[in-house]
Amino acid sequence: MDNFLVISAVGEDQPGIVNTLSEKILENDCNIIDSRMTVLGGEFAIIVMVSGSWNTIAKLESTLPALEKQLKLTIIAKQTESRDQTSKKVPYMVEVVSMDHPGIVNNVADFFSSRNINIEDLSTGSYSAAHTGTNMFTMQMVISVPTDLHLGDLREQFTEFCDNLNLDAIMEPVKG
Numbered sequence: 001m002d003n004f005l006v007i008s009a010v011g012e013d014q015p016g017i018v019n020t021l022s023e024k025i026l027e028n029d030c031n032i033i034d035s036r037m038t039v040l041g042g043e044f045a046i047i048v049m050v051s052g053s054w055n056t057i058a059k060l061e062s063t064l065p066a067l068e069k070q071l072k073l074t075i076i077a078k079q080t081e082s083r084d085q086t087s088k089k090v091p092y093m094v095e096v097v098s099m100d101h102p103g104i105v106n107n108v109a110d111f112f113s114s115r116n117i118n119i120e121d122l123s124t125g126s127y128s129a130a131h132t133g134t135n136m137f138t139m140q141m142v143i144s145v146p147t148d149l150h151l152g153d154l155r156e157q158f159t160e161f162c163d164n165l166n167l168d169a170i171m172e173p174v175k176g
């Protein structure tokens with residue numbers, strides 16, 4: 001039976017972080033199952049889920065303090081379990097674009113959490129509009145909609161919610 005470890009790390013961006021971390025994972029006979037990596041400002045952030053036998057996971061964990069010093073990162077690791085795939089939920093993609101202002105993420109997160117809808121993945125960004133230079137905000141997320149929720153009602157509520165906050169948004173099933 002596979003065991004799982006989630007490793008998150010953040011630190012000053014520099015070439016070679018992904019190479020060194022993935023090499024350490026491979027050296028300890030573990031496998032990368034899922035990961036997210038990005039540069040925010042001058043900081044590099046990564047979260048990675050690895051699998052392996054209990055002893056290879058333990059061996060990998062024991063190497064992390066030295067790796068933390070070598071790469072000048074803050075590393076946190078936590079053992080976890082595989083995700084329950086039996087729940088009755090349907091994945092939906094939500095995309096939001098708006099003039100940037102505080103509270104967009106919080107408002108959208110509140111809309112979904114108040115309906116017991118889990119946010120599975122979320123990324124945001126900002127840019128200047130082409131002709132006006134207006135600060136714009138973008139958000140993409142994947143949510144898990146319980147199958148007992150009426151999708152027509154949810155779409156109608158979400159559209160009204162977005163109209164009230166002057167957000168352009170779409171919500172559609174995840175394809176493939």
